[in-house]
Amino acid sequence: MSDSARTEDDLTAAIRSALTKVIDPELRRPITDLGMVKSIEVRADSSVHVEIYLTTAACPKKSEISEKVTQAVADVPGTGAVTVGLDVMNDEQRAELRKQLRGDSPEPVIPFAQPGSLTRVYAVASGKGGVGKSSVTVNLAAALAARGLSVGLLDADIYGHSVPRMMGTNDRPTQVDSMIVPPVAHEVKVISIAQFTQGNTPVVWRGPMLHRALQQFLADVYWGDLDVLLMDLPPGTGDVAISIAQLVPNAEIIVVTTPQLAAAEVAERAGAIAIQTRQRIAGVVENMVDSPTLKMFGEGGGRQVAENLTRTVGADVPLLGQVPLDPRLVAAGDDGVPLALSALDDGAGAELNRVADKLASKKRGLAGMSLGLDTTRHL
Template sequence: MTTTSHTTQPAAGISHDAVRAALSKVDDPEIHKPITELGMVKDVAIAADGTVAVAIWLTVAGCPMRDTITNRVRAAVTEVPGVRQVQVELDVMSDEQRTELRKSLRGGSAEPTIPFAEPGSLTRVYCVASGKGGVGKSSVTVNLAASMAAKGLSVGVLDADIYGHSVPRMFGASGRPTKVDDMIMPPQAHGVKIISIGMFTQGNVPVTWRGPMLHRALQQFLADVFWGDLDVLLLDLPPGTGDVAISCAQLIPNAEILLVTTPQQAAAEVAERAGSIALQTHQRLVGVVENMSWLQMPDGTRMEIFGAGGGQAVSDSLSTSLGASVPLLGQIPLDPALREAGDDGTPLVLSAPGTAAAKALSGVAQRLTTRTRGLAGMSLNISPVRR
């Protein structure tokens, strides 16, 4: 893709180099790279009266970010000394241009690959799992992601709970993904890139797929979505040890499992079974999060509605069976504000960071993002031998 520039009686003091330098500071809101680097600048014309006309290639005709791009271009060029007026014209890339863009973003690779499974990937991948539903796994996932992003990390969330997807609502993400050929640009909310099957269905239509289709959907979300250079990717898994959990182990074997449970002994026993999948998949269990640990009463006492000790019991049991430390990373107290924040689409760690639940969730996020790298987080392709 080439950029053309021409001048009709150029205004004194305005150069094409200055305009291009300004445009190089404009990032595409979905790809997060300069529009000059992406070949999106079609033409620049400078008139004698200080008017600068900039023509921009959009990736697709129905680009949802066309107004954002227009405003960013206008604001950037207006800052160039001598510019009195900025006119922005939008055009649409050809099929050939989109193909070149897709290849450049994928490093020249024609076929989509899963970047997180590639050797040398520095992205930490956490599969947030639970033994049963209703333990708040999605709430934990969303708040961990928001907390990490607020600390300046590049974070993505893949809603792998195909049947019970809820991540878009909890993030307040109502946008639809943009497709560039067969590459998908994920919407963002609160600084987090998000993809979910709920973004591709109409209304609240249920998804009725069997195992192979679940595997294919997960594979597409991992390979076809342009995630960019992520520091952390969180996968919100469906409860149990079914198709999706097995597919995750096959597609991203270096992913680590984060287990969510409640203090209730019945829930803890099921969570322990879910965590034991690590013995079969040879994945690392990074730790346990106990949700709904207690309700803080006005007089300062704690009401343990779902009992006590479940999270620590799971941690101790799995540490013994796996032969490696599986720490209890945090206990999240019950708070109606956590539910309200999820319904409103603003994670609690952002809407009410001073609450006890938000502080506990931020503490877990901090522990997950400050761990040192080492062999503990790498797959050695060694199977345990029992005697």
């Protein structure tokens, strides 16, 4: 073998090694592991042409992938000009990729409902609307991801979906064979019915269709190996809350309320559903806490909910945090940049980060997971 051929082979190997550091922005795996590198051509003048397979022609991240590949190759010593060509996987390649990521089960399963799942699942609930439940959910998701955890966010509020706007994403999911790949915003994997509708079209469904949609979001979506999955539930104790308890029985409930005692009474009902579903209540978050002098929304609601639920379920239900009334929280939601990422030291952002710290401190594992056993003694 000539020296030039050996140099060319060495450079090709170095380029392939460099491409292992290029992570697909949606699948969160190296493109080399996903079979996305079609070919590497090193020319006589040391210029390099790399062909990359995309999962679909409409891949929303193709420009980002191309830029990352270009940069990774350009950083390899000895390379000249770099060009990147894009091709599209065929049906067989997509099917093989889906099998690699999700296995070859004939029917998709809900990974979080399996006995060996180590993902902590939190269903964020409220008794009524308008208490800032979605704001709390998206901020906790972003704050947990900022701590290096792998986080998923499911917008289970089918009728009142607002998560994509609050997370600042207009991207739509990508379909790979029969698998749905969710877009990523602020390092959080996000799925919502809003990503499948046109404009602001309302969703008009009955209970069975809601159940089926949630089942697909949990089973057909490629979530990967999550540390935490947060689900933003609609207000109340209706179809969605029941479906979530059936589909993911190990989900823990986080109850969001305001200081108002009337709102707290309603919030207790949302938490007390855990008695019937045998779910654990992770705690209570009191939102919109006002200043000591101006109690626009009353006071004491969060502590009352935590204390009453503790008595009702016979287990400790902590008050996880008291989030102050903060106009920046509203503005951040409209701008699509969660306040927990920008206001770390004061106001609502700081308190939401303290709540995230408490949730992040809970290690992955089976401890505390519901086993679906009825411990009531029958005499």
